[in-house]
Amino acid sequence: MAVRHMADDEIQAYLEKGTSALDQVFDAHLSECRECRERVNEYRRLFTVIGEDRGFELSPGFAEAVTARIVTEQAEAARRRWTSLLLILAGAVVAFGAMAYFMDLRPLWDSLVGVFAPSLQRSAAALDGVQRTVTADTATILMILFCVLILAAVAGADHLLFRQRQAKYCL
Amino acid sequence: MENTGFDSRALIEEILGGNHRAFQTFVDRYQRLVSHIVFRMVSNRADREDLCQEVFVKVYHSLSGFQYGSKVSTWIGRIAYNTCVNHLQKRKVPLLDDLRPADDEAHSALDSVADEAVALDTAAENRDLFERVQAEMEFLSPQYRAVLTLYHLDEMTYEEIAEITALPMGTVKSYLFRARQILRDRLRKKYRMEDIWQ
Numbered sequence: 001m002a003v004r005h006m007a008d009d010e011i012q013a014y015l016e017k018g019t020s021a022l023d024q025v026f027d028a029h030l031s032e033c034r035e036c037r038e039r040v041n042e043y044r045r046l047f048t049v050i051g052e053d054r055g056f057e058l059s060p061g062f063a064e065a066v067t068a069r070i071v072t073e074q075a076e077a078a079r080r081r082w083t084s085l086l087l088i089l090a091g092a093v094v095a096f097g098a099m100a101y102f103m104d105l106r107p108l109w110d111s112l113v114g115v116f117a118p119s120l121q122r123s124a125a126a127l128d129g130v131q132r133t134v135t136a137d138t139a140t141i142l143m144i145l146f147c148v149l150i151l152a153a154v155a156g157a158d159h160l161l162f163r164q165r166q167a168k169y170c171l
Numbered sequence: 172m173e174n175t176g177f178d179s180r181a182l183i184e185e186i187l188g189g190n191h192r193a194f195q196t197f198v199d200r201y202q203r204l205v206s207h208i209v210f211r212m213v214s215n216r217a218d219r220e221d222l223c224q225e226v227f228v229k230v231y232h233s234l235s236g237f238q239y240g241s242k243v244s245t246w247i248g249r250i251a252y253n254t255c256v257n258h259l260q261k262r263k264v265p266l267l268d269d270l271r272p273a274d275d276e277a278h279s280a281l282d283s284v285a286d287e288a289v290a291l292d293t294a295a296e297n298r299d300l301f302e303r304v305q306a307e308m309e310f311l312s313p314q315y316r317a318v319l320t321l322y323h324l325d326e327m328t329y330e331e332i333a334e335i336t337a338l339p340m341g342t343v344k345s346y347l348f349r350a351r352q353i354l355r356d357r358l359r360k361k362y363r364m365e366d367i368w369q
Binding site (some may be wrong): 042049054071073 | 185191194195196198199202203206207210222223227228231293300301302305319320323324347348351352354355358359
C-alpha cells in the first residue's frame with residue numbers, strides 16, 4: 001500500500017499547536033516517515049525564523065519625535081484658527097467701513113458715542129486732571145486706539161500661548 | 172512591554188487629559204507592533220519611519236473615539252495596516268500579487284520593490300537563514316507579509332488578524348498557509364537543502 005505523505009497545509013496545521021485534530025495520527029506517521037519528518041523540520045525552522053524580532057529598530061527618541069510632531073501640528077492648527085478669526089474681524093471692519101461710506105450711519109454713530117462718551121470723559125479727566133469735553137472726533141480716535149490694543153493683546157497671546165509652547169517642545 | 176505601571180485605559184485617559192509624557196509612554200509601548208507592520212509591508216526604507224510617525228499621529232487624533240471594543244493593540248494594528256495600505260495604493264503597489272517560485276523572472280509590479288532583495292541575494296553567500304528568509308519575503312505581497320508578521324512576530328490569533336486586516340478569517344488562514352509555502356518553495360529552489368535547513 002502506498003504511503004500517503006503529509007500535505008503542506010497539514011504540516012503547517014500540525015506545527016500550529018492545537019489546530020489539527022489529527023495530531024496523534026501525524027505523530028505516528030512522522031515516527032516512521034523520514035521524508036515527512038524532514039519537511040516538518042523545514043517548516044519548523046521557517047516558523048522560528050519568521051518570528052525573529054530583528055531589523056525593526058526605529059530611531060532613538062522616536063516617541064519624543066512623534067510627540068513634538070503632534071505639538072507642532074496642534075500649534076499650527078491653533079494659529080490657523082487665530083488667523084482665520086483675525087481675517088474675519090478685518091473683513092467685518094472693511095465691510096462696516098464700506099457700509100458707512102455708502103450709507104448714512106450718523107444716527108447709529110451718535111447713539112454709540114452717547115454710550116461711550118461719559119466713561120471716556122471720566123477717563124480723560126482722571127489722566128490729566130483737566131475737565132474736557134469729549135467730542136465725537138476724540139471718541140473716534142480713542143476707539144481706534146482701543147481696537148489696536150485688542151489686536152496687540154491677541155497677537156501677544158498667540159505668541160505666548162502657542163509659539164513659545166511649540167518652541168519648548170521642539171528643543 | 173508593560174513597563175510603566177499604567178494600564179492602557181489609565182494611560183489613554185492621561186493622554187486625553189493633555190499629558191504628553193503619557194503619550195510618549197504609549198508610543199514606547201506600541202512602537203514595536205507598528206514597526207513590525209510598517210517595516211514588513213513597506214519595502215522603501217526611506218518611507219518607513221515617517222509612516223510609523225504618521226500612524227501614531229492618527230492614533231493620537233483618534234484616541235478620544237476609542238471605545239475599548241477591541242484590544243488597544245488590535246486597534247493600533249488596524250490603523251497601522253490601513254495607513255500602509257493607503258501608502259501602497261498611492262504608489263500603485265499591488266497588495267496581493269501572489270508571486271510563485273516560477274514567477275521569479277516575471278515582469279511583476281513588485282519587481283522594483285524586490286530588486287534590492289535580489290542584489291543582496293547575489294552579494295552575500297554566507298548569510299544565515301534569517302537573512303535569506305528576509306530577502307525572500309520581499310517577493311511576497313504586502314498582505315502576505317502583514318499576515319505572517321502579525322501571526323509569527325506579534326503572536327496574534329486568526330481573529331485578531333482578521334480584525335486588523337478586515338479580511339475573513341478563512342482568508343487570513345489561507346494567506347498564512349500560502350505565504351509560508353511560497354517562502355519554503357523559494358528557499359528550496361534557490362539554496363541547497365543542507366545550506367539552509369541545518
